[in-house]
Amino acid sequence: MTAPARAGEGLRAARVSRTAGGTLVLDGVSLTPRPGTVTGLLGPNGSGKSTLLRLLAGVLAPDTGVVTLDGRPLAGIGRRTVARRLATVEQHADTQVDLTVADIVRLGRVPHRRAWTPASSADEEAVRSALARTGLTDRAHRSWRTLSGGERQRVQIARALAQDPRELLLDEPTNHLDIQHQLDLLSLVASLRLTSVIALHDLNLAALYCDRLVVLKEGRVVASGEPADVLTEELIADVYGVRAAVTRPDPAGPPHIRFLGTLTSRAD
Structure with missing residues (x-):
């Protein structure tokens, strides 16, 4: 008998x-993300960040161990049920069909509708709310193909929000965005107060926007905790092979990392 879900x-x-x-x-x-917080996944390429996100999303199954949602193994929960709770945002998204912004955001309502049924008033309200929360209301009728990279990432977050999720998984969503759009996107994610898990490369952005960090190296967790406790000069040297100076300009604020070169290079 399946155990009842523990909310x-x-x-x-x-x-x-x-x-x-x-x-x-x-x-x-x-990994145990705290409800309503942002957990950052850090580590060099090949450390397992994307694979872990795919396991959390149920796209891949673990060989050993288990991923659970409210105490129930994810593998035993229907995909539609999972999609009503959990949304993902990939690094890149594209479409061969000329869809509008609103069309793409409406895709987030698919898990809440029966096949071949038209959108309900509740569906349309969820789409309007997602567009408003991501600042895209005035772009609702724009073609996806005309959008910038930052705008496309916001549309993907709006689609995820239209799912009405409690958990949000993001795989390096700031890649290929300029600094302004990186800050805008991470500020948006932090303001949502969902249980978010986000893979990042930029350690300073992780320190600024994540409540907790989990650092992977060669597929294992080597550190976890609050940014000020995790992002040390010793850890950065061990995990990334880089010399860094870690300071706290504001004792109450996040740490700041200044990179000094690789471990094999001469000091500046």
């Missing part, structure tokens, strides 16, 4: 491992 537990990964092509990509990773 307070949310999304969890317990000692998950995953092998791909004979290589161990994740090795016994556990």
Whole structure:
């Protein structure tokens, strides 16, 4: 008999491992995002960040360990049910069909509708709300193809919000965005107060916008906690092979990382 869902537990990964092509990509990773906070996933390329996000989303299944949603194994929950709770935003999104912004945001309502049924008034209200929350109301009828990279990422977040999720997973959403759009996008994610897990490369952005950090190296968790505790000069050297100076310009604020070069280069 399946145990009843425990509403307070949310999304969890317990000692998950995953092998791909004979290589161990994740090795016994556990993750328990705190409700309503932003958890940042850090680590160099190949450390397992994207694979962990795909396991959390149910796109991949762990070889060992388990991902649960409110205490129930994700593998035993229907995809439509999962999609009503959990939304994802990928690094890149494109379409071969000439859709408008509103059309794409409406895709977020698919898990809430029966097949071939028209959109309800509740669906349209969810779309309007998602457009408003992401500052896209005036772009609702614009073609996707005419949008900038930053605008496209906001549309993807609006689509995710239209799903009315409690958990939001984002895989390096700031890649290829200029500084202003990076800051705008992460400010938006932080303001949503959803349980968000976001893979990032920029350590300063992670320190600024994430409540907690989990650092991966070669598929294992090597550090987790608040940014000020995690982002040390020693950790950055060990995980990234880079010399850095870590300071706290504001004792109550996030740490700031200044990179000084690789461990094998001469000091500046």
